[in-house]
Amino acid sequence: MALTGALAAGTQVPPGERVIDVRDLRMRYGTKDVLHGVSFAARRGEVLALLGPNGAGKTTTIEILEGFRMRSSGEVTVLDTDPARAGEAWRARVGVVLQSWRDHGKWRVQELLDHLGAYYRRYSTDLKSRPWPVGDLLEVVGLSALASTRIARLSGGQRRRLDVAIGIVGRPDLLFLDEPTVGFDPEARREFHDLVHRLTDVDDTTILLTTHDLDEAEKLADRILILNDGRIIADGSADDLSRQVAGESEIRWTRDGQRFVHSAANPTPFVRELLLQHGDAVEDLEVRRNSLEDTYIRLVHDSEGRAR
Amino acid sequence: MIETLRVGAARGLIELRQTLTNGQDLWGYFFPSVGLLITVFFTNQATVPGTNFSLGAATLPSSLGMLLAFGGLLTIAQILVVEREDGTLLRAKATPHGMNGYLIGKVIAVGGMTLFSVLIVLIPGAFLVDGLRVDLGGVLTLIWLLPLAVVATMPIGAAVGSSIENPRNLGFVMMPIFGLVAISGIFYPITGMPGWLQAVAQGFPIYWLGLGMRSVFLPDALASVELGDSWRHFETFGVLAAWAVAGLLVAPILMRRMAQRESGSAVAARRERALTTVGR
Incomplete structure (x- = not known):
């Protein structure tokens, strides 16, 4: 099949530019293999979308890259470090936005961002001052008017935007977004897409996102990886992919x-x-x-x- | 390190302020406090067996010891289980030095909550009963007893909280602790218990915390109704220190294991389970 040929070549990212470098990643739970030799790379400033049906291994992959889960075998390098052994300085360069956070309900929006931002202060550099000033950050995610609202009182979409704000308060070099716009109305989704573009344009942030929304993947991602049954079955821009499939x-x-x-x-x-x-x-x-x-x-x- | 201490302390103070300005939480503090005060009030006329000292006055410091134990054991365990479920711990894990900041914050917040729950019993209670007095020796005892109470109970509470996956299983921890309270001489002198129950109670911190608080607030003559006719400060220190050492050995292992398991899908799975069991 033509597809297999294209895959073997893969999308070439020069080794020096790889923010994420995954080679032959395997994951096994008990006797069940959920990842069968996944390999891909992401370059600085790239937006990569991980697509695939439920149970394809997207979450497992992203959690291994986040350093939240140990892998069975394979080589994984994220920001020049193995996430399984990474320390706090690495953690400071990585932002994580997950789906099911309901934490800190008693806190006020600004209070929590101020607090979590404080952990990044010592990682501020001349090139990148950390944390992101909270006033600006609230502006960016459109929560300025809700700065002193209790988090438990936010609507679903506002809560997600806060999660994104927390994910980027440390001005990460690499941001993981798991199903970022689930529950957004079309306007909020559009604003979120603008935010992602701003992040990559201004801060050169690399973004790996999972989504079910193909339209979103097409709009946001420079490159799309399709994961099915623990294997990467396609890797390329939306145009590349549609060219691969004779239709x-x-x-x-x-x-x-x-x-x-x-x-x-x-x-x-x-x-x-x-x-x-x-x-x-x-x-x-x-x-x-x-x-x-x-x-x-x-x-x-x-x-x-x-x-x- | 200093930076983490600073951020963690700030976190603890914010959480303390939140809990002390939240109606539901305040109810949670005052409700048991009122219950204890009512108990003290109605046992005020009774006397400690073998003396003419008010039983209520003896119960008051004992119940302060119990509150110290609750704060360290139950509150910490409960918070860990709940905050693991809602993703607070995962958030801490996703933040640089976040876990340490979280734990420092917890010690301060729970310490403050416990102190508050002690004060709202002690202050009104002191007006209800006669015979409480604190001398210099009592103050000195408090100076070593309070920190030791924290170190003896919080790590154990944290270890318990780390091993419970489902908030519904918290009940399995509450029951034995309430059982221990019943046999630890909090509401009635331990000398009235059968010997083997006395032995069991003396294996746990609740009895010793109650005893320690009685030694601070009651006249020394009352030591004669205690086991061994003395306040047994040496033994109090020994048992509490043993619990502290055990807790400090076990808690970091269990907590590290718990933290390692935290991930987005673990939080999502727990949420899923919570939602499906709520409907039943």
Whole structure:
């Protein structure tokens, strides 16, 4: 399969630029293997999305990289250190945003950020002053008006934004985001996406995020990794991936107020024919290659077929 | 190190302020306090067997000893179990030096809470009963007894809290502790217990904390109704120190193991389980 060939080559990240470097990572619980030799790398300032069905091993992978879980075998280097043996100075350079935090309900928003920020003070450098000034941080995540609200009183979306603020209060070099926008309304999601872009642009932060939302992965990620059944089955930008999967393009147009949809493996001859026949009567012409969703479903499907 | 101490201490003071300005928590402090004061009030007319000293007046310092034990054993265990579940511990783990800051904060916050719960019994209680007195010897005893109470109980409480995964299992710890209170001579002199229960009670810190507090607040003549006709400061120190050593040996191991296991999916799994059991 063409896909396997592309994978063997992988996306090349020069060794010197690797913020994350994972080689042949394996994880076994009892007799069950949940990761079968995962390898990938991330470069500085890159946004990497980890996609995959439930149970594919996304959480296990991210927790090993966060240093929260011991691996069975394989080489893992995160910010030049093995997370399984990393110390507090490494911890200060890593930000973590998880899904199910309900902690510090009695604290006020600003109070908690001030407190947690204080742990990073000693890691401030000339290049990067830590922590992030809390006033600015509240502005960035849109919680300024709620600075003195008790955390237990925040709505779900506000709570998530606070979690993100806590994740970046130490101005991390690397940020892990686990399903960051679950429960966000579309506006909050848009604001969150802007925030991620700002982080990578201004601070050169490397971001590894997991998500179920393909649209989000496409918008945010420079590169997408698809994990299925403990293996990486695709690694590349959204465009790369859809090119890897031979599929049909969708052609839509309207003529005389009527809508038409047609699928073709190669859209060019079809469109030429269409325009020759109807000329300017063809309106709202759109040609769409495989959406990321099609690609994703196709890839996961194919890999499952191969595994059986 | 100094920086962590500073941040941790700030954390403890913030949490102390939060708990002392929260209606629900205050109710939690005053409710047992009122219960103890009522007990003291109604036993005030009774006398300690073999003396004409008020039983209520003897119960008051004993119950202070009990409150010290509760603060160190139960409060810490409870907080650890709850804060592991809501992700506070994971947050600490995700922060540089966060775990140390967390623990320093806890010692200060729980120490403050315990002191508060002692004071709201002692101050009104002192007006209810006659015969309490504190001399210089008593003050000196307090100076070594209070820190020793903290070191003897908090590590044990932390070890217990680290080994309990499910908040519902906290009950299994509460029951034996209440049982120990019943046999430790807090509400009635231990001399009235059968010999083997006396032996059991003397193996645990609650009896010794009660005894120590009685030695601070009661006239020395009352030592005659205690086991061995004395306040047994030497033995008090010995048993509490033994618990402190045991706790300080075991607690770090259990806590490290607990902390190692914390991860996003562990917190999520506990939450999931809590949600499914709530519905039942």
